Amino acid sequence: MQKIALIPYASLPREHHARHVLTSTVDVFGSAHWLLAERAPQPGGDAVPFGALVVSVHPAGDVEVTELSAVRAHWPKLDRLPDGGFVVAASRARHNEEAHQVQVFDARGRETSTFSVGDAIEHLLVDEDGQIWVGHFDENPAGIRRWSATGRLTWTSDSARIPGLFDCYALNVSGTAAWACPYTDFPLVEIRPDRPSQPVVVRANRVRGAHAVAVHGDRVAFFGGYGEERDRLAHGELTETTVASTGVDTLTLPDGTPPGRRRVAGRGSRIYVQAEPFTAWGAFDISS
Template sequence: MHKTALVPYAHLPRAHHDRHVLTSTVDVFGTAHWLLTDRAPKPGRDVLPFDALVVSVRPGGNVELTELSAVRSRWPRLDRLPDGGFVVAASRTRRREEEDDDQVQVFDALGRETSSFSVGDAVEHLLVDEAGHIWVGHFDENPAGIRRWSATGRLAWTSYDADIPGLYDCYALNVSGTTAWACPYTDFPLVEIRPDSPDSPDRPVRVWSNRIRGANAVAVHGERVVFYGGYGQEQDRLAHGELTERSVEPTDVGPLTLPDGLAPGRRRVVGRGSRIYVQAEPFTAWGVFDLST
């Protein structure tokens, strides 16, 4: 069993360590972002909306600060748009049975809200691609599965009739370029989604059967794939596989650790192409595993 250590990738500058990390992500271009507030939210006691600060650390270490005005989600998802703006979305709607709760806010590069709309309840993943499309993967309290939206709230693609087996919960979602990869519960197939592909306009989805269960992140490079996470004692598992015509064939497995060799414990994960980014408590640093190296 081969042990793999994450490589240090990006750190929140120490000047901001006194603030609370609401959420954090790594965007499609490799920039890490932290959404910060003065203190941790308290259910039922905090007044919404509130102002927040995004600290962005580009590859190479350059830091940008963006003040967001009137954020409406206590426990949000975050990503950056190609024009420098941001998307902030609540994972739950206030009225779970309805689609008219504008839980998604779009901010321009100056931190001003420009639009808002709903993508539905139970948001597990929210990732923006290079063209500015917003990919949303839902967990099992919303049967919508995987959907792609424009930055103005237009539904552009849905998995509803895509013939993806066992799509009840989008456990893993990876968005790179304008392609999405997913590994959904219950059958855990590897799914490639290319809605705008000129090579296969009538076949935007490819599916490979897969025996690796419970991963919450996936990365792909050529004919190689890796799955991170699993159930119980396999939560730190890094499982490698090779793509054949119809299936993923497992090749190697072992734990993925922090750069210092310790287990991550509570963590955030983001899949981008060949990379899996991992952030462990206190959520001030990202490490990366790159399948292409």
């Protein structure tokens, strides 16, 4: 086992560090985004609409700032749409606020639609076609679903025969496909709704507790685990029915230290990790 350091990927410009980071993500095209507010939300407080900024750092290094008006989610998920707009969703859906759980904003930061996708959002990732993939944690049995940007349900795992789908621990959306690793059985699930012959492929997997997954060709990597395996980077190869283990390493921050409290995102061949204070993303690329 060796230590593998993340490569520095994108950083929030210093002039925005005084604001509170509500959430952050890396989109399907590789741009990093931070949703910022003037102050941290108060636990148990009412979801009073507030103004927020999205600061985007694109792969070429240029920075874009978008003002969003009347954001309602105090504990949000965020991603960008291919047309330049944004999706902001409350991870928990209160009964009196379900109609506004998901807010869609245009490229100028104006709200264009709202809808509900259900309580207990663990992951929210937008694909290249603008479809919104939602993976739920165990307080919602909906599993994994895909929605249009207008709130139309376009795919659901209900009839997919995914074993032990009680909590979507890891979700990777790349192109128009998704890869998931759900609790309790932790199979690696390949989801391609537009492939009529076999939209879902389930592969048996021995890696338990990973919260991020990366896939490239027949190679796969899982990051995270339980207890002492929290920083584990497990490698494998895909067969028709299983994931064959090929080794285990430890993933660290670029300076070699453990990530500690972190946020993770899986996109194609990359696992992105953002450690507290959540102002910088590092990347591990299985294809490199």
